[in-house]
Amino acid sequence: MQLKVKEELFDEPTCEHNIQKKEKKACKTAVPGSSTGGCALDGAYIVLSPIRDALHVVHGPINCLGNSYNQRTSESKGNETFYMYGMTSSINENDLIFGSEDKLKKGIVYAVNKFNPKGVFIYNTCVPALTGEDIGGVARELTEKLNIPVVPVQSQGFSGGKNLGNKIAGDALFEYVIGKKEPNIDILTDYNINLIGEYNIKGELFLIKKALSDNGINLLSNITGNATMEEIMYSHKAGLNVVVCSKALVYLARKMEEKYGIPFIEESFFGLSSTNNAMLHIAESFKDAKLIEKVKKNIESKTKIIRKEIEPYKKFLTGKRVLLYTGGVKSWSLISALNDLGMKVIATGVKKSTEEDKNRIKEFDANGNIIMLDNGNPVNLIKMIKDEQADILLAGGRNQYTAIKSLIPFLDVNQERSNSYTSYEGIVHLGRQIYLELNSPVYDVIRKAN
């Protein structure tokens, strides 16, 4: 029976929650009657499903996938694109009685024959995990039979939340995919990096990639937005891992450091200063004076150009007050981006932030008065916005209706955002979108009619 998730996944030395609380399950916080986010399956699927030439098969009842596939906005380019496909064994009552491993195998064979993918991910869910189905065995058997990697992902939802699911996905990549192939020599340069935790929401990866290549840095593998199986298989050849916006995947970076000796840094590409810093840190990691000089030069000229482009927005936005309610890394990385635009962050959500995230918030908090908001229930958010006279709420889609029903301007900065906000171009988009939203006449029109 595959009930237990690896204990190791709960024990993250780089997570200060773990260290402080001395209890390994620090990240499991959902209580009965709450409306908090997704489960481990959700978290694992988010991380792995952007791998576009693999099939993603959810082994479970229809609810685990049937209502929710084809909703991500991570962009994939290329001919083999299966990421908008949703596949499930859709187990029924009969399968519970007679077992569904055989059904799962047949289903995967059918799909592989039809689509000819480069790999398969099988996601375990609560019901088959409880009845003791062995998806690890199914995966082993099919790997041999089909001659492509078939990867079991032990993502049953009762094990924990999204964050744990992210880690489980990282673990699956580490165990079954990374290091299984060598890259062609001609795609390697002097400066090869991987990005970890970049999902190419609205094409953001393409913007980061452009900035990297302008500096002569080669993005060897992206884990996992727009990725192919092959590029993840040879990602162990990179000289540096850059973990972006996913604290949970630090686990993967750490494992890669242990096994392949690849150092890692954590960076954000939200905002002008963050992007500049990230570029510089990457260059410094390679300890190459020539590269560092080139990057510094580029940063100087880029900064001039972008400052000019955001100037008209900045004029209007300076002094405007923002309530930021988003997860983990964005709880500080967006503060930097908003500071670039002259805006004042009055509070930021820290419910999903690590201690390190909180320290970074303090770094960006020049006057030391940003409120760290632990309780993001809608009523609390609205009260905070009114009490602190915030001009706009920046949060995820979940809170969109909280804000607009209360006639508070809103911008989605989470995975459903409709613009790309990373890298140099991204900060201009962000400034423009906030500017436009704050200038929308709709709130006044409704207020007067209300």
Next chain:
Amino acid sequence: MENIKNIEINPLKTSSSLGAVIVFLGIKNAVVLMHGSQGCASFDKVTLTKHYRENIPVYTTALNELGAILGGSSYLKAGVKNIADKINPAFIGITSTGLSEVNGEDIHATFNELKKELKESGDYDNLSLAYVSTPDYDGNFEEGYKNAILSLLQTFCIDDRENLAGAYNNETIDKNNIRNISDYKNNDKNKDNGAKDKDIKNIRANVFCPFSFTAMDFLELRDLLEDFGITPVMIPDLGTSMDGHLDENGYLQTTSGGTDIEDLKKAGLNNLNIIIGSSLKSLIAPVKKITGLNTYYFSNVSGLKNTDLFFKFLEEISLRKTPERYKRQKRQLMDAYLDTHFYFLGKNIAIAEGIDILDSFSEVLSEVGANIKIGVTTSKAYENLKNRFEILTEGDIDLFGELIENDGNGIDLVISNSNAGYTAEKIGVPILKAGFPLIDRIGHNFKHYILYKGSANLVYEAANLLMSVNEKLMEEV
């Protein structure tokens, strides 16, 4: 036949728990609590939020591995109490999930225990609860929807009928005056037994509509019934709850409209039941039994023929003439059929939808002369529609795509939900997006597809899509 594929690729069907959640969202001042892992609720909540573009009050009991193995009753009880204390809704609708059902725990017993505990504590007198069993590995969306309606009736109507007897005495009409038939269409001969009492006032009807109705469909149907002097108690009422309106109080943590629990309690004191939708056909017997009322069933109220029949029914029930505006809408639909039929000549339609849209849309489009070629749906309950389609089968969107591609260039228009968008685009056929989920469209709840006006809307929308393809072809030559 068994699905030999053994895998759902781009599923069309959704789970029974989701069907139940939607029914509970049609209750006033309600929240929904899903008894399962946090993901069960989260997936549904996210999809419903994207579909409706509204806050969706769905919560979870957050069952973890301990609860899954050792029993989750304490999670359920804590969940209900936490919600009641924090949000104070009038109603909490509880569904089970695959996880909470798989170990065979008696959730219904826990539910009854909980009700007793709440009653004894005396702190929750204004809170009503209902529970429906919806294991995700059993049944589909339609069954969950149906079972949740029955659970509401069983919980409120049966429990309270005795207490309420007499409450409506002065308003009750002579029920014997209304014909006792279950399928109005098939029993059209006993006309003479129709209501004769000219003094009938304030008829109250329990109305059961399928999820395929948009919020606007619900609201238009309500207006129509009221125009005939019939006060509808819609169960559920997805018109006033999910139409997307800015509530006077701004943001709410519960639903802001829907069926009033007090009206549900009095459902057995109303005058008749009206059930619409193929998927709800099996509700006829239990609803009739629970309410003790005459029950009338219509498989759909779309197209000229069926809408005519529905109006005839309303005239007989209410003893009123059809108001002028609806007569005009009928004439408008006739004109719409004439104007648009050119675009449907020789055109082939493929539909992948739940049984209700499959039925109602194909009814309208076959009346206007389109060839209804391929149908893929979520259950086997389609026998009565077989004559209307060349191919009709249960399946997923992957199969739907295969059937269209095997057909060569034969299909001119696809009707399905957002998940079929990629398939239609790949094949190069225009798609009319309807049903659930619709996450890449906005305002679909303002679409109106039933009765005279809605049928006209449908043929115009479909004809425009067909017309745009014709125009494109001309450019290429």
